[in-house]
Amino acid sequence: MKLKERGAGASDARAPRPRPVRKKRVGQALAPLLWLGPAIVLIAVVVLWPVVEMVRTSLLKISSSGVTLGSAGTDNYSDLFAEEDLVPTVVRTLIWVVAVVIVTQVLSLALGQLLNARFPGQRVVRWAVIVPWAASVLMTALIWKWMLDNYSGVVNRLLLDLGLIDKPVNWLANPDQAMIWMMWVAIFVSLPFTSFVILAGLKTIPDDVYEAARVDGAGTFRTYFQITLPLLRPSILIGSIINVINVFNSFPIIWAMTGGGPGHATETTTTFMYKLAFSSQNVGESAAMAVVNFILILVMVLLYMRASRWREEVR
Template sequence: MDGVSIAGRGAPASRPARLLARLRVLLAPLPWLAPALLLIGAVVLWPVVEMVRTSFLAISSSGATLGGAGTRNYKDLFDEPDLGAVLLRTLLWVVGIVVITTVLSLALGQLLNARFPGRRVVRWAVIVPWAASVLMTALIWRWMLDNDSGVVNRLLLDLGLVDEPVNWLAHPGQAMAWMMAVAVFVTLPFTSFVILAGLQSIPPEVYEAARVDGASGWTTYLRITLPLLRPALLIGTIINCINVFNNFPIIWSMTQGGPQHATDTSTTFTYKIAFFDQHVGESAAMAVVNFALVLFMVALYLRAARRSGATS
């Protein structure tokens, strides 16, 4: 009986001990993870919290907080007559650049993966637009498109393709097309090298087995290369979506979103609300909308990629 009572008293004591041991195991990596977690909290989470908090405040043009504003900043934002067109243009900007870049990068990645004389030089040449300053690249393209002294107009005039110089950046449609071309030019190297890394990770034995089975080159690419490239494409597309959505230097240095808001995306529109209109709270509300749009686009793409992976 004494043994039973001793065992009964010992059983409850062992459960807290097990929980404590499990807690020690879970917390063991914390000293190693703490610096990274603190850095993420300071650089990522805290600015997001401040951005959301600011969107509910009334702030003067000098930066002084005048008190709470409730949802007035969001109401003022959604009452902006140009907001709908800006959001639609942003969607076109992101989808157009990412799709064109991905398609071109698939071809360029295949080229860079092939064996030919001077391959190393070609790889270095491809990476130059990515290594160069985005702002300087955009300014160079702006100079090239100048209607008086730009080399684009000079070349077209010499070839007889235009009768007089064209002010390419003065027309919203033409300006958007040229800015998207510059964005593709800048984004292409990164995506190409991500795809190149994915191609080099595919085992050669897979292609040998396909050749033995008599698969054609096109069938091999569709049935083997593309499915095995899915992780690289996923990483490249997500990073490109975020980078292109937040791209500010190209638009600002080439057109400043003008004329009026005709070439604005949501990023430059946010900047104008803050520094031109002096509405800091409304600009913070627009920043929150931008943040939500990025998360939505990434989640949407991840879901589509997951479905594609499940059905393949």
């Protein structure tokens, strides 16, 4: 009996002790937070907190001096949707965004191909293309406003010398002409970034793919539309989404060139929002406009992403 008891005691002593498996699993699960934590905090502070404050402000009644007078409920939204200029402004903004993004993307595809080609002075041309993007958007808009001046502007002087116009034209006084010129400035500013995104996408396409296409007898157009464009889809998607967000929120171009005028003829949601806050002294309604603007951007981006996925499934 004693031998058995001793044997049993020895075997119990030799048996491995259970490891803290649960603690180990928790530690493994929390380990990525050491790397993701700073990014999560940054997103929470820079993105989520301003959105929460924007929505909260849109539900408050705030005086012109910035003092909170209490809850306004949905009154700010009711006042906003009762504005006569809201619907025309939103429609004009959508046309502005779609036109600028589409033209920018088409021109960027051509410019990206040019920058990807080998020619003397390629590096100088690439640096020159960056200049409009590196320069201040406000200064670019002011320069173009000066160039379009009906008395001393370079555009009128050039067109007069070429005989294309009989007398100076006040381009920014006519709403349709002003919108076209502002679209051109927005395209001019957006073109460098989008072109370099396309250029980066072109650099990722292997040369073997083009060699195989040439062996199969594919021509230039067939190679471009069946190989280059499909492989550029991620770059086009990224460039388009960023441009949608930037153009939708574009304020300096419109404010510097026309201020949304004449009247509200060239107004977009950003300038409309600004005037509600500082001209009408209605901070709550301006915050409501900011919420509507934010929702519109999300809807446009989601619709574009959905359309892109649909095209992938079809192909």
